[in-house]
Amino acid sequence: MRLQTRKRLAAIGVLSPPLLWALVFLFIPYLIMFTYSFYLKKFPTFEAAFQFGNYAQLLLDPQYYQVLLRTAKISIMVAIFSALLGYPFAYFLVFKIRSNRMRALLYMAVIVPLWVSYLLRAYTWKTILGSEGILNSFLVTTGILDKPTDIFLYNQFSMVLTLTYIYVPFIVMPAYASLEKIPRNLIEASKDLGVRPLRTFWSITLPLSTPGIAAGMTISFCLTFGDFIAPILVGGPDGFMIANVITAQFGAALNWPLGAALSIVMLVVVLTIISLSDRLQRSGKLEIA
Amino acid sequence: MSNRVKKLLKSTVAMTAASCIFASSAWSAGQVNLLTWEGYADDSFVKQFEEESGCEVSATYVGSNDDFAPKLAAGGGVYDMISPSIDTTKIMIEAGFVEEIDTSKVPRFSEIYEKFSTADGINHDGKVYGVPFSWGSIPFMYRTDKISEADAPTSLKALWDPKYKGKISLWDDKSSLYVAARVMGTMNIYELNDTELDAAKAKLIEQKPLVRKYWSTAGELVDLYAGGEVWISNTWGGYQSNLLAEKNIPVKEFIPEEGAEGWMDSWMVVKGTANTECVYKFLNMAISEHGQCGMSNYNGYSSSNPVAAKKCMSPEQFTKLHQDDPDYLDSLLLWVNLGARLEHYTNAWNAVKSAN
Numbered sequence: 325m326r327l328q329t330r331k332r333l334a335a336i337g338v339l340s341p342p343l344l345w346a347l348v349f350l351f352i353p354y355l356i357m358f359t360y361s362f363y364l365k366k367f368p369t370f371e372a373a374f375q376f377g378n379y380a381q382l383l384l385d386p387q388y389y390q391v392l393l394r395t396a397k398i399s400i401m402v403a404i405f406s407a408l409l410g411y412p413f414a415y416f417l418v419f420k421i422r423s424n425r426m427r428a429l430l431y432m433a434v435i436v437p438l439w440v441s442y443l444l445r446a447y448t449w450k451t452i453l454g455s456e457g458i459l460n461s462f463l464v465t466t467g468i469l470d471k472p473t474d475i476f477l478y479n480q481f482s483m484v485l486t487l488t489y490i491y492v493p494f495i496v497m498p499a500y501a502s503l504e505k506i507p508r509n510l511i512e513a514s515k516d517l518g519v520r521p522l523r524t525f526w527s528i529t530l531p532l533s534t535p536g537i538a539a540g541m542t543i544s545f546c547l548t549f550g551d552f553i554a555p556i557l558v559g560g561p562d563g564f565m566i567a568n569v570i571t572a573q574f575g576a577a578l579n580w581p582l583g584a585a586l587s588i589v590m591l592v593v594v595l596t597i598i599s600l601s602d603r604l605q606r607s608g609k610l611e612i613a
Numbered sequence: 614m615s616n617r618v619k620k621l622l623k624s625t626v627a628m629t630a631a632s633c634i635f636a637s638s639a640w641s642a643g644q645v646n647l648l649t650w651e652g653y654a655d656d657s658f659v660k661q662f663e664e665e666s667g668c669e670v671s672a673t674y675v676g677s678n679d680d681f682a683p684k685l686a687a688g689g690g691v692y693d694m695i696s697p698s699i700d701t702t703k704i705m706i707e708a709g710f711v712e713e714i715d716t717s718k719v720p721r722f723s724e725i726y727e728k729f730s731t732a733d734g735i736n737h738d739g740k741v742y743g744v745p746f747s748w749g750s751i752p753f754m755y756r757t758d759k760i761s762e763a764d765a766p767t768s769l770k771a772l773w774d775p776k777y778k779g780k781i782s783l784w785d786d787k788s789s790l791y792v793a794a795r796v797m798g799t800m801n802i803y804e805l806n807d808t809e810l811d812a813a814k815a816k817l818i819e820q821k822p823l824v825r826k827y828w829s830t831a832g833e834l835v836d837l838y839a840g841g842e843v844w845i846s847n848t849w850g851g852y853q854s855n856l857l858a859e860k861n862i863p864v865k866e867f868i869p870e871e872g873a874e875g876w877m878d879s880w881m882v883v884k885g886t887a888n889t890e891c892v893y894k895f896l897n898m899a900i901s902e903h904g905q906c907g908m909s910n911y912n913g914y915s916s917s918n919p920v921a922a923k924k925c926m927s928p929e930q931f932t933k934l935h936q937d938d939p940d941y942l943d944s945l946l947l948w949v950n951l952g953a954r955l956e957h958y959t960n961a962w963n964a965v966k967s968a969n
Contacts, residue, residue: 367953368708369686387967394969456841474779478826478842561824564966572966576679576787577959578686 354591360584370581378585388569388586392593395566398484399548403541405488410495411537415529417496418503434496442490446557449486453477453558478560486558487548494547495540502536503529535605542601546594566590644669645891648684648692650878651831652852653746658907662898668891676830677786679959685710685883693886694895696746699877700803700948702734704955706742711881713740718893721900724920728942734950735879743879744896745917747908750945751788751874752866754854755845756838769796769869771845773816778823782837782846785827787958788874789965791946792847793817795871802874803949810961817965827966831856838862851913875945877917909934 364373453476460472552567573583654672678701735743791802793813828834837843905916906925916922935941
């Protein structure tokens with residue numbers, strides 16, 4: 325066998341399992357979902373058809389864009405708060421901690437919660453934030469409040485808090501990686517030229533770590549955008565998100581076509597965010613070169 | 614290939630195939646998979662059935678009647694029996710999810726309340742599709758240590774009362790619309806037209822700032838009461854109040870002035886079940902003394918077979934569960950199949966949950 329043929333066969337051998345996986349478990353399901361989004365709801369279930377009624381309904385009935393806007397608002401808040409907490413922590417790890425062992429320990433401390441089930445962590449917040457929860461007991465026994473308050477749980481606050489807690493590690497990891505890669509001599513050169521630390525941060529460190537922040541914020545935004553557990557566990561009557569609407573369409577309403585159309589809309593939103601973030605990350609890389 | 618090898622191969626294949634078939638039939642003959650409500654497959658009465666019949670019972674729980682169709686529509690032949698309420702049974706029949714029940718194999722079927730056994734929801738084209746199992750009401754419930762006797766709520770208006778702000782809960786179900794319609798004095802809750810449905814929707818949206826959480830499973834409502842989050846809500850009569858009593862949380866059920874909905878659950882057989890034998894054993898157990906009192910004792914619901922109930926209940930329990938009082942049942946607004954209107958109800962309820 326000629327070398328080239330052998331190489332090509334090897335490449336096919338290595339690539340075909342993941343390609344097959346992507347085809348069977350990603351592309352075909354997307355295609356099925358896309359097809360369903362044109363089907364027609366007909367009591368008691370639905371029938372095959374090709375019409376745009378489902379998409380029209382999404383545009384005309386205000387309940388859908390209300391929920392989309394709310395989901396976007398919550399996702400943006402989670403992404404921003406996660407970045408505000410995660411980025412300084414990563415910065416602190418990379419630039420301020422001298423001991424390697426200490427750095428590894430603190431890094432692990434952030435990552436370890438990821439090993440615990442998401443469900444369990446969300447559930448734990450219920451016991452902390454509830455009317456008779458840990459936080460309320462503390463506030464009442466210390467005399468800060470004279471009676472327990474309801475404002476901590478079953479609203480958008482508790483959802484943003486829980487989701488932020490869950491997604492902070494997703495910011496710390498990429499931010500840490502991008503901060504660590506910044507050549508130290510750039511920062512030293514800046515210092516030698518008499519630039520103050522804050523200015524150095526704004527013109528060197530932050531721009532060069534933007535790809536990491538962007539990657540982290542994209543992940544936390546997209547995962548929040550598709551979340552339906554937090555609304556169920558810690559969300560209140562105003563916590564219904566887009567994934568809950570989709571669940572309801574595939575469930576109670578038995579309107580799979582509308583659920584599929586909603587899923588397609590969601591897919592488009594998420595893909596747009598990812599491609600925008602990709603552009604941002606690439607622009608950051610160009611600056612290094 | 615030599616003839617000998619071919620023969621050997623053939624027989625091996627045949628044997629493997631045969632043993633597979635044998636294994637799978639032996640495995641499937643002895644079980645029954647339920648898609649049902651929490652409490653309908655409780656060990657307190659199902660364990661004995663398993664031992665006596667040799668049928669292994671496994672159960673998946675639903676939180677609402679709207680959960681049956683999606684689970685069955687997804688296919689897969691996972692479930693053998695379901696136990697939807699009387700408003701959902703017809704949809705199961707029309708969608709072709711369930712099969713006819715041979716009542717000659719269920720001898721005690723004739724003992725069931727006639728109002729139930731002849732109900733339109735489980736009879737279709739002269740065939741029987743369901744075996745009535747239990748019934749009850751959807752009353753309301755409040756915590757007696759938080760709401761004083763003098764303040765005891767008697768009307769649904771209490772659920773719109775700002776003094777209970779943040780302590781109110783409603784079932785995450787289309788039945789919320791029934792509640793909202795009644796509080797506005799609309800009593801034909803199963804025949805709401807678009808205007809009335811919109812009004813009910815608006816009423817529920819108006820209530821949202823007062824609501825702590827919409828409860829979706831029996832266990833969740835119990836947790837909400839036990840954790841002090843909720844003081845007043847609707848409930849599955851007898852069920853959550855019993856669970857809360859065990860936890861020493863003082864609650865009291867009441868039927869509001871605006872009336873209460875009634876429900877009746879029937880066992881139905883999923884089309885194409887491979888476990889027919891166990892299914893019929895289970896059906897017969899369900900309406901026997903063992904199944905009826907097992908269900909009533911654990912859940913606090915009323916029985917569908919008064920003959921069996923009379924034998925296995927104490928006179929007090931028999932009276933308490935209104936087994937001797939058919940008028941009580943007539944006073945309830947028994948759930949009905951909404952037909953094609955169902956879509957409008959579920960859509961309205963989703964709109965309430967989506968609203969800001």
